[in-house]
Amino acid sequence: MADATDDRLRLLIERIERLEEEKKGIADDIRDVYAEAKAVGYDPKIMRQIVRLRKMKPDDRSEMEAILDTYKAALGLG
Amino acid sequence: MADATDDRLRLLIERIERLEEEKKGIADDIRDVYAEAKAVGYDPKIMRQIVRLRKMKPDDRSEMEAILDTYKAALGLG
Amino acid sequence: MADATDDRLRLLIERIERLEEEKKGIADDIRDVYAEAKAVGYDPKIMRQIVRLRKMKPDDRSEMEAILDTYKAALGLG
Amino acid sequence: MADATDDRLRLLIERIERLEEEKKGIADDIRDVYAEAKAVGYDPKIMRQIVRLRKMKPDDRSEMEAILDTYKAALGLG
DNA sequence: ACTGGCAGTCGTCTTC
DNA sequence: GAAGACGACTGCCAGT
Numbered sequence: 001m002a003d004a005t006d007d008r009l010r011l012l013i014e015r016i017e018r019l020e021e022e023k024k025g026i027a028d029d030i031r032d033v034y035a036e037a038k039a040v041g042y043d044p045k046i047m048r049q050i051v052r053l054r055k056m057k058p059d060d061r062s063e064m065e066a067i068l069d070t071y072k073a074a075l076g077l078g
Numbered sequence: 079m080a081d082a083t084d085d086r087l088r089l090l091i092e093r094i095e096r097l098e099e100e101k102k103g104i105a106d107d108i109r110d111v112y113a114e115a116k117a118v119g120y121d122p123k124i125m126r127q128i129v130r131l132r133k134m135k136p137d138d139r140s141e142m143e144a145i146l147d148t149y150k151a152a153l154g155l156g
Numbered sequence: 157m158a159d160a161t162d163d164r165l166r167l168l169i170e171r172i173e174r175l176e177e178e179k180k181g182i183a184d185d186i187r188d189v190y191a192e193a194k195a196v197g198y199d200p201k202i203m204r205q206i207v208r209l210r211k212m213k214p215d216d217r218s219e220m221e222a223i224l225d226t227y228k229a230a231l232g233l234g
Numbered sequence: 235m236a237d238a239t240d241d242r243l244r245l246l247i248e249r250i251e252r253l254e255e256e257k258k259g260i261a262d263d264i265r266d267v268y269a270e271a272k273a274v275g276y277d278p279k280i281m282r283q284i285v286r287l288r289k290m291k292p293d294d295r296s297e298m299e300a301i302l303d304t305y306k307a308a309l310g311l312g
Numbered sequence: 313a314c315t316g317g318c319a320g321t322c323g324t325c326t327t328c
Numbered sequence: 329g330a331a332g333a334c335g336a337c338t339g340c341c342a343g344t
Binding site: 008009012013015016017019020022023026027029030033034036037040042047050051054 | 086087090091093094095097098100101104105107108111112114115118120125128129132
Binding site for chain 1: 161162165166169227230231
């Protein structure tokens with residue numbers, strides 16, 4: 001028995017699955033770019049840090065880095 | 079100084095950032111579908127389990143469920 | 157210069173680090189138990205599911221499983 | 235029916251559960267320390283970065299920071 | 313093939 | 329109460 005309710009759920013699930021596939025495709029593309037970067041000598045892990053930093057608003061980033069420096073100084077992490 | 083090397087890195091980073099944006103867009107869409115499902119009475123958490131189960135190959139799923147039942151029985155999780 | 161403020165931060169950090177070490181020790185122990193279980197033929201991944209199920213209140217678990225069955229039926233995931 | 239096999243599985247599960255509880259206790263303690271630090275004016279998020287940095291071997295950390303600076307310069311993240 | 317490291321996902325907590 | 333952000337955990341992938 002597959003009534004209207006079943007179909008509604010099925011439709012929602014299928015939309016999600018389609019979107020998940022798309023998302024996976026993009027994620028794979030990202031992975032490829034990092035691999036390509038690594039192949040020409042860049043460090044993927046540090047590139048990820050860069051991406052993270054660039055995501056921040058400049059002022060927030062500056063402030064964060066200033067505090068970080070303070071803490072590092074306090075702990076002898078020069 | 080922005081030489082060719084710098085540009086290569088910048089290009090790679092920008093490709094990644096563009097892809098990350100696309101990915102986030104898709105993720106937001108997925109979130110919306112779950113929200114819509116919840117609004118009509120479905121349980122999003124359980125829907126996620128369904129999506130996970132459907133991702134598996136049928137044989138693998140059957141086997142997994144069989145083992146799970148065995149373990150549940152062994153522990154009185156009737 | 158290491159004034160009182162520095163020391164306060166340092167002390168907090170060191171307490172955290174000590175606790176993190178303890179936590180890692182426990183996590184390693186857990187990993188060992190799963191490895192031991194695997195060595196005698198149990199499936200660690202499914203054991204994790206069992207642990208998750210046992211964490212739930214019995215009534216919540218029953219209800220969840222009932223809904224899950226309904227959804228599975230609706231999608232032909234017999 | 236609870237034969238020897240069942241008991242072996244049960245025993246393993248129970249050991250895991252006990253360890254999980256301990257782990258959760260420690261995690262809560264860590265959370266408390268961060269909360270305490272925040273209460274006296276420290277930034278927990280940045281403290282976590284410090285903890286991460288201190289976990290690294292000094293040479294690795296220096297090298298990582300050097301590369302990071304290079305990349306930041308290349309991207310105008312002064 | 314296995315172990316360790318990393319990224320992505322999931323759940324929690326805080327904020328609005 | 330819901331939404332958004334953050335941190336923790338699990339699963340996956342690469343390296344050995």
